[in-house]
Amino acid sequence: MSSYMANIKKLLVFLTCFLSGLGVLFSIASITTERWVYANNMIYYQIPDTMQKVKYGLFHGTLTTTVGTVMASVPLTMTCLAKENVCAYLCAESDEARYTLLKDIYHNKKEIEQPNCPRSSQDQERRTRVSSTFQTNTTDTSNKKYINCGIWVTTILFLVVSMLFGLISSGLSFYNTNINPIQVYLSIYGLFLYNAIALFSLIIAMMVWGVFYNLSIYHDVAIFDTLTGAMESDKTAYLGYSYWLNIAPLILYMMSIAVLFLRQYLISKDPGHKIVQRQDDGDPVIYLY
Structure with missing residues (x-):
């Protein structure tokens, strides 16, 4: 050669x-x-004039909520129930709390309050105002689409x-x-x-x-x-x-x-x-x- x-x-x-x-x-x-999936302009039923955006990767993500001039972001983490073969992006004060939250959602527990998620907002007043809006009730529905x-x-x-x-x-x-x-x-x-x-x-x-x-x-x-x-x-x-x-x-x-x-x-x-x-x-x- x-x-x-x-x-x-x-x-x-x-x-x-x-x-x-x-x-x-x-x-x-x-x-x-953290940009495998993103969604803008999601419709929030409970509070008018609310804009929510979400983005997430395969492990973590962020949910950003804007109510008027008040904006807050919460971190999301992939949470799975292997036995039930379902996953969702949730936030909570601990890993155990996230798993418990997913179990409650999966089993249609009533009156689930949004967990105390760590938030990033511009000041303490805004953090308090946004926090008060994060509550909802579960609906007993069979068309939930988990990951x-x-x-x-x-x-x-x-x-x-x-x-x-x-x-x-x-x-x-x-x-x-x-x-x-x-x-x-x-x-x-x-x-x-x-x-x-x-x-x-x-x-x-x-x-x-x-x-x-x-x-x-x-x-x-x-x-x-x-x-x-x-x-x-x-x-x-x-x-x-x-x-x-x-x-x-x-x-x-x-x-x-x-x-x-x-x-x-x-x-x-x-x-x-x-x-x-x-x-x-x-x-x-x-x-x-």
Whole structure:
């Protein structure tokens, strides 16, 4: 193999390292930011002239309420009841209180008062005024749309698998820039596999969450006020930039695979790399010199 071709080969493998690593960084940004879903202009039934906005990621979010000139924000945390296969974004003074709150909502307990959530508002007077508005009653309804616990776990699982194999691909690509391992799982052929796993795992994660968004979250963002009938969020929710960030690693993993194919193609066209195999039809002969 010529020196020029050897340098091209090394450069393309290093490019694969960069592309896969960049894909992992985008996935990390996606999973750690709080904009997988956002909703504006939700209808709050109990108090007129009230505007509520919500945004959340896969773990945390924020609910912002504006009553006239008074604005307050409360942190939301994903809360799940695994046995019932339901999740919701709730706030409370403790983890135990959040789980108790979700159980009360799920079992249609009457007269549930909004928990004492930590709020961020401009001053103490506004905090008191806004706090007095956060009360509602549950409605015994069978059309509550919770976040499916299995869907949530599946989305996170495939995102983690995608990041893991993207990281493996990036590390092995760097390893292959200077070393030609004989083990298939460490070689260039392994890079094809690891990038493909990262790519298809990410596709599955996006499809699972995207389909569930259309079926459920688009109609109910699954927070305290919507689940208790105090607020209407139907057709106000959208997929945010945290979700769409995953388009970048999809493209990057596909580019990594394309670069690897290009490398294999260039090598196959290099005369110095051709291997001539000799086949003997006769009996094996031992030659003595």
